[in-house]
Each structure stands twice: as structure tokens, then as C-alpha cells.
Amino acid sequence: KSPSTAAAEAKSEAAKSVKIGIYFATWWALNVVFNIYNKKVLNAYPYPWLTSTLSLACGSLMMLVSWATKIAEPPKINLEFWKALFPVAVAHTIGHVAATVSMSKVAVSFTHIIKSGEPAFSVIVSRFLLGERFPPAVYLSLVPIIGGCGLAALTELNFNMTGFMGAMISNLAFVFRNIFSKKGMKGKSVSGMNYYACLSMLSLLILTPFAIAVEGPHMWAAGWKEAVSEIGPQLIWWVAAQSIFYHLYNQVSYMSLDEISPLTFSVGNTMKRISVIVSSIIIFHTPVQPINALGAAIAILGTFLYSQVSDHVNYKRGCILVL
Numbered sequence: 232k233s234p235s236t237a238a239a240e241a242k243s244e245a246a247k248s249v250k251i252g253i254y255f256a257t258w259w260a261l262n263v264v265f266n267i268y269n270k271k272v273l274n275a276y277p278y279p280w281l282t283s284t285l286s287l288a289c290g291s292l293m294m295l296v297s298w299a300t301k302i303a304e305p306p307k308i309n310l311e312f313w314k315a316l317f318p319v320a321v322a323h324t325i326g327h328v329a330a331t332v333s334m335s336k337v338a339v340s341f342t343h344i345i346k347s348g349e350p351a352f353s354v355i356v357s358r359f360l361l362g363e364r365f366p367p368a369v370y371l372s373l374v375p376i377i378g379g380c381g382l383a384a385l386t387e388l389n390f391n392m393t394g395f396m397g398a399m400i401s402n403l404a405f406v407f408r409n410i411f412s413k414k415g416m417k418g419k420s421v422s423g424m425n426y427y428a429c430l431s432m433l434s435l436l437i438l439t440p441f442a443i444a445v446e447g448p449h450m451w452a453a454g455w456k457e458a459v460s461e462i463g464p465q466l467i468w469w470v471a472a473q474s475i476f477y478h479l480y481n482q483v484s485y486m487s488l489d490e491i492s493p494l495t496f497s498v499g500n501t502m503k504r505i506s507v508i509v510s511s512i513i514i515f516h517t518p519v520q521p522i523n524a525l526g527a528a529i530a531i532l533g534t535f536l537y538s539q540v541s542d543h544v545n546y547k548r549g550c551i552l553v554l
């Protein structure tokens with residue numbers, strides 16, 4: 232290697248690291264803001280089916296406007312694409328609404344502690360439904376994940392079964408979303424940004440009738456009147472903020488998937504949860520007992536161990552696995 236080639240390579244490596252750093256910082260910051268506004272809205276206006284629908288509607292509208300005004304290039308897609316996207320959208324819808332229902336019942340930090348257990352669901356689904364086999368190190372890494380989440384759940388001061396189950400269902404749904412989306416994206420030339428835009432639109436179509444059936448305009452209108460009388464008209468800005476930031480953080484995370492390996496993505500996602508857990512505890516003054524914090528720390532450490540050992544396995548198998 233000539234010195235000039237080596238210098239050029241080092242420069243492009245450094246540029247790539249800076250780019251990934253910017254993606255991660257943006258993704259986490261957007262996610263923290265989303266989680267704060269989402270919880271502020273849910274505290275005042277507890278209609279998670281509506282707020283989940285609004286987040287998808289807002290993202291869909293933003294992308295339709297971006298395509299129409301050529302801010303973003305519209306994707307070239309056909310019916311096959313939508314068919315492949317359908318199972319991904321069903322899983323995305325379930326995972327999204329379940330997480331929002333969870334956050335309407337428990338502290339944001341608790342939902343995200345349980346959501347840090349997603350790798351355990353990934354391994355269990357891959358093992359029992361897809362018949363994949365893993366070396367003992369992978370199974371061993373699940374011990375701190377499951378144990379840590381269990382300890383955090385048992386010592387949670389404001390435990391609520393719906394909140395717990397919502398986060399668990401969200402984990403399961405997102406594992407399926409990742410499995411289907413890997414199949415659906417194979418060989419497609421749609422960018423991460425446009426892929427997520429289409430996912431939002433299809434999820435919106437799926438979720439809307441269910442949101443109307445579960446909650447419905449009657450409840451929404453009565454609840455809105457009550458919430459505005461308590462909070463004031465700024466509630467509308469909180470709803471707008473949670474919807475816009477929901478779309479933006481997801482868009483950046485899908486865009487970063489174009490640039491980074493699934494492993495880097497999953498490590499980034501776990502670190503994102505740490506920033507959400509810590510910031511939401513500070514902002515909402517969530518009471519935490521030391522044993523509860525220990526459970527969360529063990530679970531998060533487990534997800535790091537999992538990402539390390541599963542990377543090794545995937546490297547050897549020559550395949551990729553997203554959390």
C-alpha cells in the first residue's frame with residue numbers, strides 16, 4: 232500500500248466514523264424528545280391508539296409533501312413491493328401501538344427497560360419458529376437480559392400488567408418486523424428513508440380502523456376537551472411534537488441502516504435506550520430503587536454481551552442478524 236493510498240483510506244474511515252457519530256447522536260436526541268413529548272401527551276390525554284395513529288399520519292404526510300415538492304426523490308415501487316411490505320407493516324403497527332399503550336400505563340423508563348430485552352425474543356423466535364441453532368454463548372447472554380428485566384419488573388414501584396405486557400408484545404412484534412423486513416428489503420433499491428415512509432403509510436392504513444374501534448371519535452373528543460381545559464391550547468403542540476419526532480427518529484434510524492451493519496445498529500439501539508431511561512427518570516422524577524436500577528443495568532449489559540457473541544456467530548456463518 233502506498234503512503235498516499237493509506238492516507239486516503241484513513242481519511243475516508245475517519246469521515247465514515249464522523250457520519251455514523253452524527254447519525255447516532257441525531258437518532259438518540261430525536262428519540263429522547265419523542266419519548267418526553269409522547270409521555271407528556273399520554274399523561275394529559277391517555278388515548279394511545281389515537282396518538283400512535285397520529286404519529287404515523289404525520290410521518291406519512293411529511294413524506295408525501297417531500298415527494299410532491301421533490302425535497303425527496305419518490306421511490307420506484309410496484310405491487311410486489313407493497314405485498315412484501317405488508318407483513319412488516321402489520322408487525323410495525325402492533326409493536327408501535329403496544330409500546331404506546333405500555334407508556335400510557337407505566338413510566339417511560341420501565342417500558343424501555345423491558346424493551347431492552349428484545350434480543351431474548353429474537354433468539355427465542357429464531358430458535359423455536361425458524362429452527363435456527365445458536366452456540367451456548369448466545370443462550371448464556373440471555374441470562375442477564377431475562378434476569379435483569381425480571382428483577383427490574385419485580386421491583387418496579389408502579390408496576391402495571393398492561394404496561395408490562397404492552398412492552399413485551401412490542402418486543403415480540405419488532406422481532407417479526409425485523410425478520411420480515413430483512414426478507415422484504417433483499418435486493419430492493421429503495422432507500423432506508425423511503426422504505427420507512429412506505430412502512431408508515433401502510434401501517435397507518437392498518438391501524439386507523441382499529442384505533443376507531445378501540446377508542447373512537449367520541450372518546451377522543453370528550454377527552455380532548457378535558458385535557459385542554461387542564462393543560463391549555465399548548466397540548467396541540469405537544470401532540471405535533473410527539474408525532475413529528477416519532478417520524479424523524481425512525482427515519483434517521485432506517486437511514487442509518489443503509490450505512491451501518493445490523494450489529495452496530497443494535498448496539499446503537501441499546502445505547503439509545505440508556506439515554507431515554509436516564510433522561511426520562513430525570514425529567515419525570517420517576518422514583519427508582521437501587522435494586523430496580525441494578526436490574527436495568529444487568530439487562531442492558533446482557534444486550535451488549537448478546538450483540539458481541541451474536542456478531543461472532545454471524546461472522547462465522549457469513550450472515551447478518553438484526554436485533
Ligand code: 3PG
Pocket residue numbers: 326327328330331346405
Ligand atoms: C413506538 O412507539 O413505536 C416505540 O416507542 C418504539 O420503540 P423503539 O423504536 O424505541 O423500539
